[in-house]
Amino acid sequence: MEKIFRNLSLSSASLVFIILLGIFITLFLASKDAINEFGIGFITNPNWNKEVSIDATDKSSQSAQDFSLEDDFLADDEDDMILDEDDAILDEDDMLFDDSIKKTFTDYGALVPIVGTLLTTLIALIFALPIAMGIAVFLAEIAPKNIAAPISVAIELLAAIPSIIFGMWGLYYFAPIVADLVGGYQVSLLTAGLVLGIMILPFMAAITRDSMNTTPDVLKESAYAMGATKFEVIKDIIFPYSKVGIIGSIILALGRALGETMAVAFLIGSIFALPTAINSPTISIPVAMANNFGEASGLGESSLFYLALILFVISFGVISFAKLYFLKGAR
Amino acid sequence: MKKILITALVSTLAATTIYASEIIKGSGASFPYSVYQKWIKAYNKETGIKIDYIKKGSSKGIKDAKARAVDFAGTDKPLSPRALKAAGLYQFPAVVGAITMGYNLPEVKDLKLSRKAIVAIAAGKVKFWDDKVIAEANPNIKLPHKALTFVHRADGSGTTYNFTYFLSKVSKGWRKAYGAKKSLSWPGDQHIGGKTNSGVAALLKQTTYSVGYIDYADAKNNDIKMAAIQNKAGNYIKPTLKSFQIAASKAKLDPKKDFYAIIADPSGADSYPILAATFILVPSEKPQANKDVTKFYRWCYSDGQEIAKDLGFVPLPKSLITKIETYWDAKGIK
Numbered sequence: 281m282e283k284i285f286r287n288l289s290l291s292s293a294s295l296v297f298i299i300l301l302g303i304f305i306t307l308f309l310a311s312k313d314a315i316n317e318f319g320i321g322f323i324t325n326p327n328w329n330k331e332v333s334i335d336a337t338d339k340s341s342q343s344a345q346d347f348s349l350e351d352d353f354l355a356d357d358e359d360d361m362i363l364d365e366d367d368a369i370l371d372e373d374d375m376l377f378d379d380s381i382k383k384t385f386t387d388y389g390a391l392v393p394i395v396g397t398l399l400t401t402l403i404a405l406i407f408a409l410p411i412a413m414g415i416a417v418f419l420a421e422i423a424p425k426n427i428a429a430p431i432s433v434a435i436e437l438l439a440a441i442p443s444i445i446f447g448m449w450g451l452y453y454f455a456p457i458v459a460d461l462v463g464g465y466q467v468s469l470l471t472a473g474l475v476l477g478i479m480i481l482p483f484m485a486a487i488t489r490d491s492m493n494t495t496p497d498v499l500k501e502s503a504y505a506m507g508a509t510k511f512e513v514i515k516d517i518i519f520p521y522s523k524v525g526i527i528g529s530i531i532l533a534l535g536r537a538l539g540e541t542m543a544v545a546f547l548i549g550s551i552f553a554l555p556t557a558i559n560s561p562t563i564s565i566p567v568a569m570a571n572n573f574g575e576a577s578g579l580g581e582s583s584l585f586y587l588a589l590i591l592f593v594i595s596f597g598v599i600s601f602a603k604l605y606f607l608k609g610a611r
Numbered sequence: 612m613k614k615i616l617i618t619a620l621v622s623t624l625a626a627t628t629i630y631a632s633e634i635i636k637g638s639g640a641s642f643p644y645s646v647y648q649k650w651i652k653a654y655n656k657e658t659g660i661k662i663d664y665i666k667k668g669s670s671k672g673i674k675d676a677k678a679r680a681v682d683f684a685g686t687d688k689p690l691s692p693r694a695l696k697a698a699g700l701y702q703f704p705a706v707v708g709a710i711t712m713g714y715n716l717p718e719v720k721d722l723k724l725s726r727k728a729i730v731a732i733a734a735g736k737v738k739f740w741d742d743k744v745i746a747e748a749n750p751n752i753k754l755p756h757k758a759l760t761f762v763h764r765a766d767g768s769g770t771t772y773n774f775t776y777f778l779s780k781v782s783k784g785w786r787k788a789y790g791a792k793k794s795l796s797w798p799g800d801q802h803i804g805g806k807t808n809s810g811v812a813a814l815l816k817q818t819t820y821s822v823g824y825i826d827y828a829d830a831k832n833n834d835i836k837m838a839a840i841q842n843k844a845g846n847y848i849k850p851t852l853k854s855f856q857i858a859a860s861k862a863k864l865d866p867k868k869d870f871y872a873i874i875a876d877p878s879g880a881d882s883y884p885i886l887a888a889t890f891i892l893v894p895s896e897k898p899q900a901n902k903d904v905t906k907f908y909r910w911c912y913s914d915g916q917e918i919a920k921d922l923g924f925v926p927l928p929k930s931l932i933t934k935i936e937t938y939w940d941a942k943g944i945k
Binding site: 459571572 | 666667668670671760765767768788789792793794795796797800802803804805810813817
C-alpha cells in the first residue's frame with residue numbers, strides 16, 4: 281500500500297514535468313522550419329509577413345513593397361486570377377507565376393511582438409503594484425472588519441471575470457477615456473497595459489493581503505508597545521515580514537500578464553510596428569498567435585510556433601529568474 | 612451494478628454513433644460564416660437535420676475537402692477545374708457578399724472614394740483627409756485637414772482576402788507588392804487593427820477621422836457611414852442591396868468551368884465594385900452525402916434569401932440558381 285501510494289504520487293508529480301517537456305519539444309519541432317530559415321536573427325527582426333526582395337543585400341532597408349501610385353492601374357482584365365499565399369500549396373500546376381513574385385520571399389521576425397509583450401507587462405506591473413500594495417495594506421491593517429470583508433469579496437470577484445469581458449469593456453468604454461486623456465488612438469500599448477494591470481491587480485492584492493495577515497501579532501504588538509506609529513509598523517514590520525508573499529504575487533501576476541491574449545487582442549491595436557510612443561498601437565506575442573493562427577500555413581505557421589517557443593522561453597526565464605533571485609534573497 | 616454500467620456505456624455509444632451519422636459536417640471560409648450559421652439554424656428548425664460548419668479559413672477548408680475530412684467545405688477562393696478534377700471535387704457558389712468602406716468624418720456625408728484613393732489609403736500613402744487623391748472625387752465637400760487613420764482587420768479573415776483581392780485587381784503595384792492575402796502587414800504608420808468585424812466596427816465608431824473596410828452587415832448594424840465607391844465604369848456607386856444585386860448578376864459564373872471565377876470588380880454602369888462570391892466544395896465520390904448538402908443549399912437559395920439579405924449578403928440571381936441546379940443534375944448530386 282505504501283509503495284503504491286508512493287508511486288502514484290511520484291507519477292502525478294512527474295506528469296507535470298513530462299507535459300512541460302512535451303510542449304517544449306512539440307513547439308520546437310513545429311517551429312523548426314522557421315528556425316532553419318531565420319535562425320536567432322528572428323528575435324531582432326522587425327518585419328512580419330513582409331515581402332522582401334531576395335537580391336537586396338540589406339533585408340530591412342529595401343522592401344519590395346514600395347510602389348508608386350502613378351501609372352499603376354490596370355486597364356482591363358489582364359488575367360483573372362491573382363496569386364495568393366496559398367496557391368503554392370493548393371494548385372501548384374494551376375497558377376501563373378509572375379517573375380516578380382519569385383524574386384521576393386516573405387520575411388518573418390519577432391522583435392515587434394516581443395517588445396510589445398514586455399512593454400505591456402511592464403506598464404501593467406507599474407500600474408498595478410502600488411495599487412495592489414495599497415489595497416493589501418488597507419485590508420490587512422487599516423480597515424475595520426465590516427469594511428474589509430466586502431472589499432475582499434469585490435477583489436475576488438474581479439479576479440473571476442473572464443478576460444474577454446475585460447477586452448470588450450476595455451474596447452467600448454475604457455479605451456475612449458484613455459484616448460481622451462492621453463491623446464492618440466483608443467487602442468494602444470497604454471490601453472492594453474492599463475487593462476492588463478486591472479486584470480492582475482486582484483491576484484497581487486489578494487496574495488499580498490494573505491501574506492500580510494500571517495505577520496505574528498506579537499511582533500506588531502511589541503512594535504506598538506515601543507511607540508511605533510501605524511505607518512512605521514507597516515513599513516518596518518509587515519512589509520519585511522511578507523516580502524516573500526509579495527514577490528510571489530508579482531511572479532504570479534507576471535505569468536498572467538505575459539500570456540494574456542483575449543483582452544490584449546482587443547486593445548493593443550494589432551499592428552506589426554514598433555511603438556514610437558506609449559500611446560501608439562503595437563502587438564504582443566499571444567495576440568499575434570491568436571490573430572494569425574487560423575489562416576496561417578507554411579512558413580507563416582512555423583513562424584507562429586517559433587513565436588510560441590519564444591514566449592515559452594520568456595515566461596520561463598522571467599519567472600525562474602524572479603524565483604531564484606528574489607526568493608533566495610528574501611529568505 | 613456492472614451490468615447497468617455496461618448497458619449504460621453501450622447505449623451511450625450507440626446513441627452517439629446514430630447522432631453522429633445525422634450530422635452533415637462542413638468547414639472552411641470565415642467570410643460567409645454568419646450567414647451559414649443562421650441558415651443552419653433555420654434549416655435545422657424546419658427539417659431537423661443537423662449541420663456543423665466550423666470556420667477554419669478557406670485554405671484549411673480546401674485541405675479538409677481534399678483529405679475527405681468533411682462532407683462539404685467553404686472557400687472564398689474558387690479552385691480551377693483542373694485542380695477540382697485532380698482532387699475529385701465538385702464546386703458551386705453559395706452566396707455573394709459585399710465589403711464597404713466605412714468612414715468616420717463628423718462633418719461629412721456622402722463621401723466618394725475613387726479606386727485610386729482606396730489603394731492609396733490601404734497602402735498608407737494618404738496622410739491627411741484633404742489629400743488630393745480623396746479631394747479629387749469630392750469637389751463639393753470640404754475635407755478637414757486631419758490625420759487619416761486606416762482601420763483594418765487584425766486577425767486573418769476572408770474579408771481581408773476579398774478586399775485585398777479587389778485592390779489587386781485595381782492596382783498593378785498592389786498586386787506585385789502584396790497580392791490577395793487573408794492577413795498582411797499593412798504599410799504606413801497611421802493604421803490600427805481591430806479583432807473581428809465587430810472590432811473594426813467599434814474602432815471606426817470611436818476613432819474620428821478614420822476609414823476602413825468592413826462587411827456591409829456590420830457597417831449597417833453599427834450605423835457606420837459608407838462611402839460610394841468608383842466602379843469599373845467610373846461611376847460612384849453607393850453600397851445598397853440593389854447595387855450589390857446588379858453587380859452579382861454581371862458575374863460570369865459558368866457551370867462548364869465549375870463556376871471558376873472571382874467576381875470582384877464586375878463590369879456594368881451601376882455595379883458595386885467590392886464584391887465577393889464564396890464557394891462550396893463537395894467530394895465527387897459521395898453522391899448520397901452530397902445530395903444532403905445540395906438539398907440544404909437549395910433551401911438556402913430559396914427560403915434562406917431573407918436571412919441572407921438581413922445579414923447584408925446578396926442572394927444569388929435566379930439565372931445562376933438554374934445553372935447551379937443543372938450543374939448538380941449533370942454531376943448526379945441533386
